[in-house]
Amino acid sequence: MYAIHSVLAGLLAGSASMSALEVKSEVGRSGEDGIFQSKGIPSPATNDAATSANFKLLSGMADPNGASLDVLHDGRIPRSEDDPRSNFFFAGGSNGGRILVDLGKVIDVSSIATYSWHPGSRAAQKYQVYVADGSAEGFSAELKEDADPTKAGWEKLGEVDTSGEQPGQHAARLSPAKGKSLGKCRWVLFEVRKNPNAGPFNDTFFSEIDIIDAAGPELVRIERPKKVIRQFGSKHGNFRYTLDVSAAPDLEEWCAEHLIPVMDEWYPKIIEMLPVEGITAAESITFTLRNPADLPQNLRGVPAYASGNSVVFNADFMRRQQTGEAIGAGVHEVVHVVQFGGTREKSARQRGRANRPPSWVTEGVADYIRWFLYEPQSKGAEITRRNFDRANYDGSYRITANFFDWVIRNHEKDLMRKLNVATHDGYSDDLWKEWTGKTVQELNDGWKAYHKKKLGL
Structure with missing residues (x-):
């Protein structure tokens, strides 16, 4: 279950759009829940204000092994703890970057939550949040990398650092310490920093960002x-x-x-x-x-x-x-x-792993039973003009299954049982001579000669 910690962060005054108030910052962690759920921080919503918002990278470089910013507001969460393609994260070697969220209109924000998931140092979140409604003099939405947001019409809402938590699922939420609203804004700016955990891979795996409209529809939360x-x-x-x-x-x-x-x-x-x-x-x-x-x-x-x-x-x-x-x-x-x-x-x-057969043997047995006994009508393991040149007894799966079929029809009807006994008692290529009177290479040559004639090659 989540462990919840709360701190208070003062909202800086300076804009008529948002009142000076105390912001509650909650941090939670779970290593087992699967949907980031706790009593303090609910699981991500699928219909919050961020869902239809426009996300843009203002600075920093996205890691090419991760997903685009779209995964941060698609109402989905990763299916496993180390799933780069379901998370957005900054490229290694960078020091984070800035993510701009344009909600499309001014709304009354009741809370902002972020979710991340990783079994190691990429779980921790470290960022500052700024908000703006665009009414401040000199406001600029698309800040330059080194620009101070507070000097361009933005207010600092609060900051998050979950590095004190163990790896797993991390969730953080900014909400009013009193009342139901953080105030009105249209733009939200996340200034993300490399989390302070040791190691070369410490750019947070961000899974989802929620921005909740106090006047929005009833929220639909991801359920277990x-x-x-x-x-x-x-x-x-x-x-x-x-x-x-x-x-x-x-x-x-x-x-x-x-x-x-x-x-x-x-x-x-x-x-x-x-x-x-x-x-x-x-x-x-x-x-x-x-x-x-x-x-x-x-x-x-x-x-x-x-x-x-x-x-x-x-x-x-x-x-x-x-x-x-x-x-x-x-x-x-x-x-x-x-x-x-x-x-x-x-x-x-003696039943040991030392002399277990190579995988082409066991996979060939499985595919022989499938293609030649269960569904022979599908002819899924045929040798054709297209694959003949590549065909060899140890080709595995369908190719080996076809080889086994030829050996069974021409040399050893009990081959399946003998191969499985060898799987447990010890396999050697020498067994083919014992079973059929021919080496496996001689059998391979005979099998290929048969198909060469059959295909008219």
Whole structure:
């Protein structure tokens, strides 16, 4: 939960637009909530005055690895703690910069809040806020980098420094110590400085900025996603399946009607195909749909992945491929659950990682079962004139699956089981000679010769 700290900052007098008053500065932190929510500082709003405002960079350089200023007022928050493309931050080596917000008209401001999120030094915020309604003599909205705002018709509203908080989600809010309004203004200027935490990467990951109109509409706040989890029994064995579509509730019924029944039908079949003495398949599998931004950085571009007895799907991929590759991708991952999940009984047989097969073996097995057994009609693992020159037995996925199919049809019908035993007992290329009487390279040559003739090359 958030820890809240409050200080008072005096609003400088000098303009008829805003009255001299005491401004309350609140600072909060959360490392677990996910929506920046606390009793003191609410989660970001999706319809505040900043939503339709114009944001402009007056000085400083945006980091090219981050997002544009638009993410600061889009009513969205990052999906994970280290998501550069969902945050705006200044380039490393700079000392921050100035962000100008033009609200388009003079409004009565009730509060200003900023939100940031990072697991390290980029979480902390350090900035000063100036406001103006444009009526002061000599007012200038677009200040030069070294210009003093207070000498150009601006008032200093307050300042924020959250560097005393631990990394995580930081929130800061400026609001009146008394009453409901900070006064009237049209322009808000954030003078951001590199936060004082040690280290080379300390430019704040700003996630969202809220500017609340005291006379605006009822605010809609970002809410914590509701958990949408369903349990399913098996029609084909003593298995159980958990479906977590909390991140994609729109896919709940489709998964229940189309995905889970196929997973239940094929899980027992795959277990039967890939038995290994001393290993018992998992009795339950959890299927989770996640938004791409919630996936590990190196897995955001994949349709799905398996870990133990859990399968995680890219929700965007599943939406796009409901009538295409979505279910086949699930079959592929369930093969990995059988390969690497389950429980291992104590055995004299050595089961270590030292001689585990290369990934082309295990991925080829998963794609063979998918493309040649589950959906052979789709012909998704064909060798064609286009890919023939690049085809090799260790090409992985579809290419290796095609190689396995040829070996099964011509040399060893029990290849899937033997490969899975080797996955646990130790793999060596020498096993191909034992299984088929030929080396893997000789098999590769025969397989390529077959396709060369078939394709008329």
